[in-house]
Structures are given as structure tokens and as C-alpha cells.
Amino acid sequence: MIKLLCKYVFAICITTTAFTQECQFSFKGKITDFHDNTSIIGASLQIENSNKFATTDFDGLFEFKNLCEGKYTIVIKHISCETKRVTVSVNKNTFQEITLEHHVEDLKEVIVTSTHNVTAKTNQTTKIDSKTIDEFSGKSLGDALKNVAGVSSINTGNTIVKPVINGLHSSRIIVMTDGVRLQDQEWGIEHAPNIDINNADKITVVKGANSLEFGGDAIGGVIVLEPSKYVLKDSIFGKTILGIQSNGRGGNLHSSITKTTKKGWFLNAKTTLKRFGDFNSPDYNLTNTGLASKAFSIHTGLKKFENGFTVDYSFINNNIGILKASHIGNIDDLVSAINNKEPLIVESFSYDINAPKQEINHHIFKIDYYKRFQDLGKLDIQYDFQKNQRYEYDIRVGDDKDKASIDLDLTTHSISSTFDFNNNLEKTYKIGVKGVYQNNFANPLTGVRRLIPDYDKFDAGIFAIGNYILNDKTTANVGLRYDFNYINAKKFYLKSRWTERGYDEEYGNLITGDYTTQWLVNPKFSFHNISASAGIVYQINDKNAILFNYGLSNRSPNASELFSDGLHHSAARIELGDLALQQEISNRISSTYNFTSNNTFISVETFFNNIHNFIYLEPTGTEQTIRGAFPVWEYKATNANLFGFDFTWRQKINNALLFSNKSSLTFGNDVKNNKSLIDIPAPSFKNSLEYKNVNWHQLSVRLDSELVLKQTNYPNNNFTTYLPTKDSYEVVDISSTPAGYHLLHLHTDAVFHLSKKTDLQISASVTNLLNTKYRDYLNRLRYYADDLGRNYNLQIKINY
Amino acid sequence: MKSIKHILILASIILATACSNDDDPEVVNEEELITTVTVTLTSQEDGTEIVLNSVDLDGDGPNEPVVTGGVLAANTIYTGSTKVLNETEDPAEDITEEVLEEGVDHQFFYSFANSLAIATYTDADENGDPIGITFTLSTSSAGSENLTVSLIHEPNKSGEGVIDGNITNADGETDAEVTFPLTIE
Numbered sequence: 001m002i003k004l005l006c007k008y009v010f011a012i013c014i015t016t017t018a019f020t021q022e023c024q025f026s027f028k029g030k031i032t033d034f035h036d037n038t039s040i041i042g043a044s045l046q047i048e049n050s051n052k053f054a055t056t057d058f059d060g061l062f063e064f065k066n067l068c069e070g071k072y073t074i075v076i077k078h079i080s081c082e083t084k085r086v087t088v089s090v091n092k093n094t095f096q097e098i099t100l101e102h103h104v105e106d107l108k109e110v111i112v113t114s115t116h117n118v119t120a121k122t123n124q125t126t127k128i129d130s131k132t133i134d135e136f137s138g139k140s141l142g143d144a145l146k147n148v149a150g151v152s153s154i155n156t157g158n159t160i161v162k163p164v165i166n167g168l169h170s171s172r173i174i175v176m177t178d179g180v181r182l183q184d185q186e187w188g189i190e191h192a193p194n195i196d197i198n199n200a201d202k203i204t205v206v207k208g209a210n211s212l213e214f215g216g217d218a219i220g221g222v223i224v225l226e227p228s229k230y231v232l233k234d235s236i237f238g239k240t241i242l243g244i245q246s247n248g249r250g251g252n253l254h255s256s257i258t259k260t261t262k263k264g265w266f267l268n269a270k271t272t273l274k275r276f277g278d279f280n281s282p283d284y285n286l287t288n289t290g291l292a293s294k295a296f297s298i299h300t301g302l303k304k305f306e307n308g309f310t311v312d313y314s315f316i317n318n319n320i321g322i323l324k325a326s327h328i329g330n331i332d333d334l335v336s337a338i339n340n341k342e343p344l345i346v347e348s349f350s351y352d353i354n355a356p357k358q359e360i361n362h363h364i365f366k367i368d369y370y371k372r373f374q375d376l377g378k379l380d381i382q383y384d385f386q387k388n389q390r391y392e393y394d395i396r397v398g399d400d401k402d403k404a405s406i407d408l409d410l411t412t413h414s415i416s417s418t419f420d421f422n423n424n425l426e427k428t429y430k431i432g433v434k435g436v437y438q439n440n441f442a443n444p445l446t447g448v449r450r451l452i453p454d455y456d457k458f459d460a461g462i463f464a465i466g467n468y469i470l471n472d473k474t475t476a477n478v479g480l481r482y483d484f485n486y487i488n489a490k491k492f493y494l495k496s497r498w499t500e501r502g503y504d505e506e507y508g509n510l511i512t513g514d515y516t517t518q519w520l521v522n523p524k525f526s527f528h529n530i531s532a533s534a535g536i537v538y539q540i541n542d543k544n545a546i547l548f549n550y551g552l553s554n555r556s557p558n559a560s561e562l563f564s565d566g567l568h569h570s571a572a573r574i575e576l577g578d579l580a581l582q583q584e585i586s587n588r589i590s591s592t593y594n595f596t597s598n599n600t601f602i603s604v605e606t607f608f609n610n611i612h613n614f615i616y617l618e619p620t621g622t623e624q625t626i627r628g629a630f631p632v633w634e635y636k637a638t639n640a641n642l643f644g645f646d647f648t649w650r651q652k653i654n655n656a657l658l659f660s661n662k663s664s665l666t667f668g669n670d671v672k673n674n675k676s677l678i679d680i681p682a683p684s685f686k687n688s689l690e691y692k693n694v695n696w697h698q699l700s701v702r703l704d705s706e707l708v709l710k711q712t713n714y715p716n717n718n719f720t721t722y723l724p725t726k727d728s729y730e731v732v733d734i735s736s737t738p739a740g741y742h743l744l745h746l747h748t749d750a751v752f753h754l755s756k757k758t759d760l761q762i763s764a765s766v767t768n769l770l771n772t773k774y775r776d777y778l779n780r781l782r783y784y785a786d787d788l789g790r791n792y793n794l795q796i797k798i799n800y
Numbered sequence: 801m802k803s804i805k806h807i808l809i810l811a812s813i814i815l816a817t818a819c820s821n822d823d824d825p826e827v828v829n830e831e832e833l834i835t836t837v838t839v840t841l842t843s844q845e846d847g848t849e850i851v852l853n854s855v856d857l858d859g860d861g862p863n864e865p866v867v868t869g870g871v872l873a874a875n876t877i878y879t880g881s882t883k884v885l886n887e888t889e890d891p892a893e894d895i896t897e898e899v900l901e902e903g904v905d906h907q908f909f910y911s912f913a914n915s916l917a918i919a920t921y922t923d924a925d926e927n928g929d930p931i932g933i934t935f936t937l938s939t940s941s942a943g944s945e946n947l948t949v950s951l952i953h954e955p956n957k958s959g960e961g962v963i964d965g966n967i968t969n970a971d972g973e974t975d976a977e978v979t980f981p982l983t984i985e
Contacts, residue, residue, distance in 0.1 A: 329953070329973030344971050395954070395973070400832060444826040449860075454825045490825050500862040515827045517858065517888060567860040574860060624864045626834050626856045628977035724948040724979040727913035 023068030027094045031060045031076065034099040034305070034374055043078035043100060048085070076100060083232065084305065085262065099374065122477040122535025122549055124207040124592055124605050126151075126648075130228070133200055134797055135747070135763065138243040138252035138274060141175075141197045145223065148205050149662040150605065150646035152681040155779040156190040158279055158788050159291045159320050160358075163193070164778065165207055166607055167642050167666045167680045168220030171558045172584075176214055177225045178299075178312060180366050183412040183438065184388040185452075187560040189780060190570065193223075194362035194388065196295035196316050198241070198254045198272045201228035207646075208588045208607065209531060209553035212463045212479040213418070213432060216531030217555035219586040219611065230258070230266045230303060237757075240798045247791035248290070249349065250276030264304040270297045277351035278321075281786035282771045287347040288324040288354055293317065307371040318360045321353040326784045327395050328572045330628030331721045334783075335730055343785040355393040356570055359404075363387045377421040377428075386412040394569045400447055405569055407443035408452060412436060426469045434461040440559065451575070453491035453563050460484045465533075473539040477549075483529040485556040491563050492518045497576075507579055525562070527583050529554035547592040557581040561615050561635045567625075571780075574623055574632045581637055585612040599652040606645050614640035614670075616678065619717045619734065629721050631732070638672040642680075658690040667713065675715045682711035682740070682777055697750040704745040711737040711777045738782055741774035743767075754798075761797040766790060829888050833859045834895055836885040837949060837978045841870070841878040841937055850878070852947070854978040857887060869981035872917070878937040880919065882908055882949060884976055896933060899951065906975075907955045908932030909967040913946040916984050919965060929957045932965070942984050951976040 031040045039060025046053050047064065054062040064074075069091045076084045078100055086098055126148040136144035142153040142161030152164045162169050175182040175193050177200070184194045204224040211222045236259045244251040256270040274293040279286045294317045301310030325343030328334050337344060368382035392406035418432035436459040442450040463481035470476055490512075498504065498519050513520030535549030564577035590607035615637050622629040644666035651659045663685045668677030690702040717735045722728075749763030771790040775782040839852040850872060856865035872878070886893040899906045903925030909932065910919035917939045921930030952972040955962060959969030 327973065329975065330977060332977070333973055396832065442825070444828045447828065447830065447832070449828050449830055450825075492825075492827055494858050494861040496858040496861040496863045513824060517829075518827060520824060520827070623860075623862060624856075625860050626837065626854065626865055626976050626978060628974050630860070724911075724913075724946070724977060727946060727948075 023066055025067045025069065025090050025093055027064040027067055027072070027088060027090055027096070029062055029094075029096045029098055031056050031062065031078075031098050031100050034372065037375060040078055040100055043076055045077075046075045048073040048075050121475060122537045122547060123210045124547070124549070124590055124607070126205045128203040128205075130201045133197060133203065134241060134761075135795075137198055137241045137254050137272075137795065137797075138245060138793070139197070141193055141195050141203075141223075141225075144197055144203065145205060147662075149603075149648045149686075150207060150644070150664045150666070151205055152664070152684065152778060154189055154679060155776070155781075156192075157286070157289055157323055157326075157779070157781050159276075159289065160190055160192045160322075162189065162191070163223060164681060165205065165221035165223075166609070166644060166646075167668050167677070168609075169679075172218065172220035172555060174211075174214050174218040174222045175225070176222060177364070178227050178314075178366065179368065179382060180364055180384045180386070181214060181414070182364075183386050183410060184360075184362055185390055185408060185410055187558045190322075190358070191390070194316050194318065194360050195225065196270075196272045196293075196297070196314075197225075198256070198295070199227065199270060199297055199314060200225035202226045207605070208549070208590055208609075209551040209586060210477075210479070210533040210535060210549055212465060212481040212531055212533055213430065216461065216463075216481040216483045216529055216553055219553050219555055219584060219588075219609070227268070227299060228258075230260045230268075232262055232264055232303075233260060234262050235260050238800050240800075241795060242797075243793060243795040245276070245791055245793050247788055248276035248279045249351075250274070250291075264302050264308060266299070266301060266303060268299040271295065275351075278349050280349075280789055282773045282789035283786065284342060284346045285349055286323055286785055286788075287343070287345055287350075288321040288352070288357070290321045290351055290353045292319040292353060305372065307369070309367070309369040312364070312366040314364045316360075316362050318358070319353055320358045320360075322356040322358065322570065323781050323785055324354070324356070326781050327356045327570070330572065330625075330630055331622065331732060332628055332723055334572060334631075334734075335721070335723065335732055338733060338783050355395045357393045359391040359393070361387075361389040375423050377419060377423055379417070379419050381415075381417045383413075383415045385414075386410075388412075392570060404443075404446055405448045406451065407446050409441040409443065410438065411441075412438045428467045430463075430465045430467075432461075432463050435459070448569070449492065449494075449566050451564055451566055451568060452559050453489045455487055455489035455559055455563075457488070457559075458484075458486045475537050477533070477535045479533040481531045483527075483531070483554070485527040485529065486525070487556075487559070487562075488524045489522070489559065489563055491521050491523065491565075493521055493565060494518055497565055501576070501579075503579065523562070523579060527554075527556040529556065529583060543595055543597050545594045545596075547594070549590055551586070551588045553586045553588075555584045555586070557583065557615055557635075564635065567630065571633075572630065573619075574630050575617070576632065576634045578635050578637075581615060581635065582613050584614055584637075586610070587612075601648070601650040603648040604645070605647075607643060609642040611640045611642070613637045614677075616640075616670075618678070618715075619719060622719060622721055628724075631719065631734070638670045640668060640677055641671055642666065642668045642677070656692055658692065660688050660690075662686045670715070676713040678715050678717070679778060680711065680713065682737070683709045697752055699748070699750045701748045702746070704747065706743045706745070707740070708742075708776065709740040714777075734783070737777045738775035741772060741776075743772055743774070744769040757800060759799040761799075763793075763795045763797070765793045765795075767793065830859055830886075832895070833886050833888060834884045834951075834976045835859060835887045836883075836892075837951075837976055838883045838885070839880060839947075839949060839980065840883075841872070841880050843873065844877045844879060844936075845873075848873075852980040852982075854980070855887065859888070865978065867978065867980060869983070871983045871985060872937075872939050874939050874942040874984050876939050878939075879922075880910075880935045880937045882933055882935075884951060900931065900933060903931040904929075904957075905954050906931060907952050907957060907962070907970065907972075908935075909948075909950040909952065909965055909970065910935065910937070911948045911950070911965075911967060913948070914943060916940055916943050916945045917947070917982075921963075921965065927957070929963050930965075939984050945982040945984055946979050947982050948977065948979045950974060 043056045056062045140161045145163045206222040238257040241254040252274040254272040258268040260266045272295040276291045279289045297314035299312045325345040366384040370380045372378045388410040390408045391404040394405040414436045416434035421429040438457040461483040465479040468476045510521045512522045532552040537547040539545045564575040568575045588609040593604045595602040647663040649661045668680040685707040688704040693699040745767045747765040752760045837854045841850045850870040853868040884895045923934045955970040955972035
């Protein structure tokens, strides 16, 4: 690409033509780098709307001769620079110095290169491009991320999909969308990220906690979603995607329109609608698994090189049905559900979304401003506001039938600022501060005791990152971050529970109110967290590179881990938090070997993550209530080791055939209790063979094979319970993992040029081609029903 | 730089107003909570009244229900009725009324572990299927027995044996489930 550009610049250079006229003025000038004032050699200049060209020499100098008196707009281009337009008035021989911005990020081949996010190339990162994102337009973020080796998902059915990076999920993963850290009650397994995947143009997965800019608590990793970048020209363009699917008998519609101007103004609006009815497994209908989703976003602002700002607003509303058969009353129901090979409730297909269901609204408002300082770097200031409303509806009776059981309102304000010292390419530094205020309000009108209490939370963070190009072959990165977390909760405890937990002595002073059967308690906890990262990448030669990195990170326990107390209806279990929990401390080391040649790409990633105070949820017995017995799950802390390998191999067999393999192995051990960790993804192997014909409408036909083995390393949490209706004791098998499975998917697409500016892409695909029956270990509904059967998808995409 | 100043001012105002919330949250007492299941049995022979009771005032809390069993006479028919209450409210909420109102969606089941007695429904919902708030209980020979009373929400009343009181095919979900120890003399 760069070679091509060079030729282009050279070609412009030799086509410079003499322009004979009577005008005698000359315009001379010098082009220098904005960052370090060095001369820029070989920049091409053109007087707009004329055939007058010039090129800078070794001193960055250029000259236009024979100009008439008047105003001229000069277009300046250089490899790796943003094209710049300068207007000059010529009424005598003139000299002017012009600064040009070298794309520092691009020169360093840094992985994430938006204005906000600079993630060092010393990290284990993988990108997902816009073509893949469009392929998943009708699905979820979690589904798309499974294209990355080492990323799997933990599901509740097929519409609530949470990403898992190297065996870790929920609060251990940061999701950044357009520079905003998503705050959407990510603590729960059945709380999927509230993001419309169509808002992203590029997604980057960073494994491990080495991206300190985003936070010090991403023990699992960071997912960065970035919107598309805009080019400085007067233009209006758009994209529409329409998809339909046989399974769920529904579809999705996404439309985006963008207006940009030469001066740097831009306006972009997007909207997405999704609607599905009940999905089905190979053998039966999955009653009440429909989905209705609406999303809207608007981005506007001014992007100039020296400064600019953006104002963004996005909104998503999700209405998600949860498999009716998964709603259970007590242990008897759980036992009969597990023992039954088919769901206990199967009704005919319907678009209705009834209880149990979730409804979520998520709003993000962001305003951000940046300014570049010559010879110094770039300042960025951002404020963002998020509001997450979550309603969970349970099957209830009488007057409460239509009332939510969980009604939480999470509001977050963040203000942050960074400064990027990037004038010296060899040594760049970034420093930043961040302040967050968060309020959670649990609506008492549900008539159900709050599982998560009302709280106020304050976070403050400060970080510094340095990037060093040591020599042609070696780049290093170090970072340090400090975070302060403070949480002030107001929580009701049943007096019996408070005593049973043994809180009387240690936390008796926290009690602020007496409500007959309940105490009102006001815990205030502070945490100080230090995180650090270091990485180095060594390019052995053209083809081989190795990378090592180390990350230290701390994660404070979340509200759910500290304060949960009570029956979680949707899970039919009593969940108990622990006020004594301390922060998790993770030490992670990893290495990557990359081989890149014209036809082959191989990446071997390994990691070892030791987590001190690893917080997990584990069944500890049963409690008898008037509704029968319920399993009790307690949050506990242990020391854990996670390690694994992620392997990616892409092989061009010939000009038409491409083979690829992605494999992951992840292991997790509870070191204290000498047993396996729960919910560690099973070994998975994905192979695909793609046929491409670039000469015929860019035709692509791809066959994907997905093999997931049975997870044989799992903790035995089975327990015995008395079933009064049968007058017998039975083992409740909640631990055994489902059998391995193999799925085939077929995907094909082609592009048709309708006009000069309009492209039509048609894709057709079949997932689970053989209609294979399977259950996945990391699907919470695996006790109740099989996973999805065959699904025909048809999608049309128009770029205009 | 002016816009930076504006952003900072705006943010500090928002932070300042947002933090000044010091009210205590409102307490929630579970509304649909069933704390108490009471079965009243009246002997059709001599009018003796036996009251079986299970009370769990902390609901989903750690305290186990307090169960009071009873002594029945052998080879006797009893007229029975069952009440479910929420005694955390004052006065206690009688949830039996809701069960009756939504009779089609509810059914009580009476299971005897040692088959020393049987229960027969004496009430009906709109569709003519039993609800089980009232019933008769007939004891046979003497011995010790466990009576399990279950209240099922949205049972499949057309399941095999369900209208005769067999819980096996009832599906639905359990709103209450209590086992009373009985001595039949």
C-alpha cells in the first residue's frame, strides 16, 4: 500500500507542468512536521482546481511560480498524513511555513488508533473488521466476538450472550464503546452488554489487563468498539442492512447515514431494529425466547487536525424473553427439569414475549474535546453520562402479575482527561485522570426485597503510560495506574440473615435503622488499587515476531458480590454476598509468537493468570422455606490459576482458497481447595475453508466447522435434597457438563455494483447446517433445553 | 480552552447535585410471600378439630419453618380446608383469596408418603376442575404418616391424574410446599 502511495506521489511530481502566463509572483514555503518541526520530504502540493503542482525537496521546501494576484487554496498530501488545505493570498512573492501532521499512530502500527484509544502493540490484541461486524448485524456483540481465538461466551439462551475472554467475564471485562466505558450492571451472568453491534466499525479485543488507559480492573481483558472514521471531504453516504432468519422467524434492519464536510464537520445517524419470535431447537419450539430490540444513535462534531469535538447520543431498548421452561419454583422443579430430557413447557410458535423476560433501556451521552499543541502532543477532555434501566419480569400472580421483580436504575457520570505526548516518535507518553460518580436505585415498588441495594459509588483514577521504540526491531511499553473506589450502600437485611451471616459483631455498628423483621445497614467501603503493565515486542525478522507482557491488576468487589442477599427468582437459588470480600489481585504473564508471510499467518498465544482473592459463586447447601428447599449459592474468595493457549492459523492455499483454524484451550484451578474452577470454557476448535472469486462479484463461499469438546474439568457441586412429594432423597446434578458437539455452518456472499456509488452485497448462510442437537456448558439454560437448530439467514447490504 | 471550562463547570454541577441524596430507602416487605400454611381437619364423626400449621416468618431467610403436626383417628373421614397467609403484614394477608380468584391457575395437592390416608377434592374452579382449598381426608389403618401439602401455580390440570390429586404430571411451579408429620391412632 505504502509503495503504491509513493508511486502516486512520484507520478504527481513528474507531471508538474510549467504554466505560462504573464503573472509573475511566486509562492514559496516549507512543510514541517507538526510534532517535532522536522522537514517533511516529498509532500505533494496542488493548487486546487488547477494543474499547478509542486513537491517538497530534502529541506521540506517547495515553490509555485508564475502566480497571479489572488487567493489560492493549496492541497497538501503526504504518505501517512492527513490531507491538508491551506488558503493563501498572493499579492507579492510570498513565503509561508506550513505544518503537517504525521499520523504518529499509523507509523508505529499501533493496534487501536482512534483519537481516544492507543493500545500498545505489545498487547495480545485481535481486531474484528467491519465486514465481519456486518455479518453479525442481526446477532449480538458476544456472537461476533467468538471469531477471536480465546473468546467464548456465557449465555442465557441464545439472545443473552456475554463475552468471556480467556475464561473470565462480567466485571472482569471492560467494554469501551466510542470512548465510553459501558456501565450497565455487567455483574450478572444474565446481563449481556447493552450495545448495538451495528454502532461499531471496528472491534478490538485486548486480552489481559494491559490497557491501563481504560481501567485497572480488567483482569480478563478489554473490548473496544470504535465508530468509523471520517474523511475530510464534502460527502454524504450511507448503508442499509436488511436480514431475515428462519429460526425465530424474524429479522433485522439497520440503516446509517453520514454527512461530512471538507472543513471537518460531520453528522452521523444510525438506527437498528430487530424482532424475533420463539426460536427453536432441532426437536421443539423454545417457548418465550423472542426478542425485540430498538437502537438509535447520533454522532456529530468537528474534526480538524488541530482541534475538534464530538457530541454523541445513543439509546438501546431490548426486550428479551427467557425460556418459559427455565422458570422453576424450587428444588423439586429443578430436579424434574434436569431429569426431563425435554423442556417441561413447549408451546407452539409465537411472537409474544411474556414473563419471564428482561427489559433494558440504556442511554449514553458523550461530549468530548481535543486540542493538539505543536511540538508537544494532544489533550483530550471527555464527559459522559449513562443511564441503565433494567426490569426483570418474573411469573407472578394476582395484582403483581405485570410488575417487575427487579427494577434497577443505574446512573453514571464520568469525566476524564488525557494528554498524549507524541512529539517524539521514539518515546511517547500518555497521562490521564478520571472521575466517576455512580448511583444505583432499586425501586421498592416491585414488592420484592432488593437483591442489589441502593448505593452511591465514587471512583477516581490516574495513569501514566510510556511507549518506547528501542530500535528497529524492539518496542516496549510500561504503564502504571492508581484507582480509588468508594461505595456507600443502604441495604436492608433480614434480621435472621444478618445474624446467620455472623455480621452482628463485626458490622453491628453499620446498622442505622430497625424495621421489625429487617435491619437497615449503611456499609461504606473504600478500596485502593494499584495496577501496572509492561510489554515488549521483538521483530526477529520480516516474518517472525515475539511478544511478552506482564500485567498487575486489582478489581474491587462489585455490589452483587458484597451485598446479594435473597432469592434470585430467575435462577431459583438463594444468593448470598459477603461484606468481608476484598479486591481481587491478578498477576498475568503472557507471550505471543507471530509468523507472517505472504500466504501464512500463525499466532500462538499463551497466558498464565494468578488471581489472589478470586471471587466466585458456589453452591453450599440448601435452605428450607415455605416454598420448599432452595439451593444456597455463596460468594466466596479463593486463589485461582488460569492458563491456556490460543492458536490462530490462516493459510492461503492458492488465489482462490483460504483455510483457517482457531483453537483455544483454557484451564482454571482453585488452588486453595485443589479443584477445577466453574464455568471454564471447554476446548474449542474452529476450522474454515473459504473459496473466493474476486473476478466474479467478489464471490465468497465459506464452510465453517465448530468443534467443542466436553468439559472434563469442572467442580462437583452436586448436592442431595429431600423431595417430600416423592418422600425420597435425590442428588441434584447441577455440575455434570454436556457432551461435546460439532456444528457446520455455510456462508456465502457476493457484491454487485449497482451504480458508481452504490454497492449491493447479498449474503446467504445456514448455521447449524446438519440440525445437530447440542447443549453448551456455558449456557445457563442447558438444564432445560437444547440449543438452536438449523437457521437460514438471508442478508442484503447496500452501501450508497 | 473556553469549551474545556464549560465542560468542567457542567460536570461539577452535575456531580454536586447528584451527590446530595441522603434519604433512606423505603423498606420492602415481600407481598406475595406465603409465611403460613394452615390445614384444619374436622372429624365427621365427633367434630374434633385438628389444626396443622407451618410458619416461616422470615420467608426466604435462613430460619427453617416451624411445623406443627397432628394426631388423627384411624378409619375416620375428616372435612378439610387449607389457608395460606402472609403473616409479615399486619393484619395478616389471606392469600387463599387470591388462590380462589385465580382458581384455574392454582391447585393444592395432598400426598401421603405411606398411603395411610387419601384426600378427595370437594371444590371446583370455573372449568369444574378442583382447586383443593376444601377436601375430605379419609384415614385407614394406624401408623405414622407424612402429609405433604403443595400449592402449585399454573398446574397442567389436564395432565394424567392431576384432577384426582396426583402431583406427578402437574408441572407448573411450587408456591408452597410443606410436610406435616401425622400420627394415626
